[in-house]
Amino acid sequence: MLFKFLGSKKLIVLMLAFIFFIALMGFTSARMYKLSWPEKFLKDTVSFTQSMFYKPAGSIAGFFGEIRNLRVIYEENKSLKITVAQYARDRVKLNYLEEENERLKSKVNFTERQKNANKYTFRYAEATAQSPDPYNHTITVNLGEKDGIVPNMAVMSELGLVGRIVSTSAFYSNVQLISDLDAKESAAKAIAATTMSNGKLTKSFGMIESYDTKTGMLQMTKIPPNDPLKKGDTVITSGLGGVYPRGIIIGTVMKVEVGEFGITHVAEIKPAADLKQLQDVFIVEVPKP
Structure with a gap:
């Protein structure tokens, strides 16, 4: 009987311990969400x-x-x-x-x-300097005596006549522009000229001897009264005089009128080349006879 009671008592203690453990777990779990x-x-x-x-x-x-x-x-x-x-x-x-x-x-x-027009040789040169003197219209190019350049060779751009060689050094040459032409200067070389009309040569003739700085026009004189020259014609070098070879474009006829004494006519020619913006030029070398 006693042993049965002691066995029941152990069972009761074990159950109470289990209940306390369960309660402790619940209390701890509740505290995770509810703080004191x-x-x-x-x-x-x-x-x-x-x-x-x-x-x-x-x-x-x-x-x-x-x-x-x-x-x-x-x-x-x-x-x-x-x-x-x-x-x-x-x-x-x-x-x-x-x-x-x-x-x-x-x-x-x-x-x-x-190159095949008149059997001339065109020597390419670059303009390296331009005279600052407003009364001295010259430029310097980078070809000279070492390159076979001599005075009085004609100089042109791809658009038309520019001028002529007036002096040379070993490697450079000075070019007198056609805007420097002056009938009063004996050293100036007048340009013997003729014209083309509608792509065909005419029988016109005249001398370009001066340049008007105010109008920017070349003055062509000694034109016969019955000359067929008219406004719009293309003026080219005639080859006479031995300085400027034949067939180089000079400019365009802008106006024709009676000369000072009424014997011959004069004409204003607009230069084909831009004489103020020269960078590249050609020196015309004429074959020796």
Whole structure:
């Protein structure tokens, strides 16, 4: 009987221990979701303190992040500026090369058209200087005695007559422009000229002896009264006089009128060549007889 009681007592103790364990687990589990007021106070204090440090830290981190982004943008902007500058430079260089290419093409086409015209040799030269004296219309070209250049050789551009060689050095020559012609100067060489009308030679004749600086026109004189010369005709060198070879374009007739004494006519000729913007010229070399 006693042993039965002791066995029942152990069973009761075991059951009570089990119930206490279950209650303890429930109490602990409930505390995970429901805090006591000391725990609540401690948690609020810690969370507030953390927030005080977290926000400035986040702001500082964001600030340095913005600085890094700004630096990246600055470097990208700098690189883009360099690229744009290089593009602009290359574009200018390309434009210059395209312009030079077109200019040289026109020179090649010109020489191909002219090389068989009168069996002349055209020596290409570059204008290196222009006289600053408004009363001395001359330019300097980079061919001289070493290149076989001699005084009184005619000089022209691809558009028309420019002038003649007046002096030479070893490597350079001075060119007197047709805008420097003056009938009062004995050293000036008048240009014997004829004309073309509708692509055909005419029987016109005259002498170009001077240039009017006010109008920019050449003055053609000694034109016979019955001469067929008229406005719009193309004036070319006749080859007479031994200085300017035959067939070089001089300009276009702009006006024809009676001369000062009523015996001959005079004409205003607009030069074909741009005498103020000379870069490239041809020196005309006439074959020796």
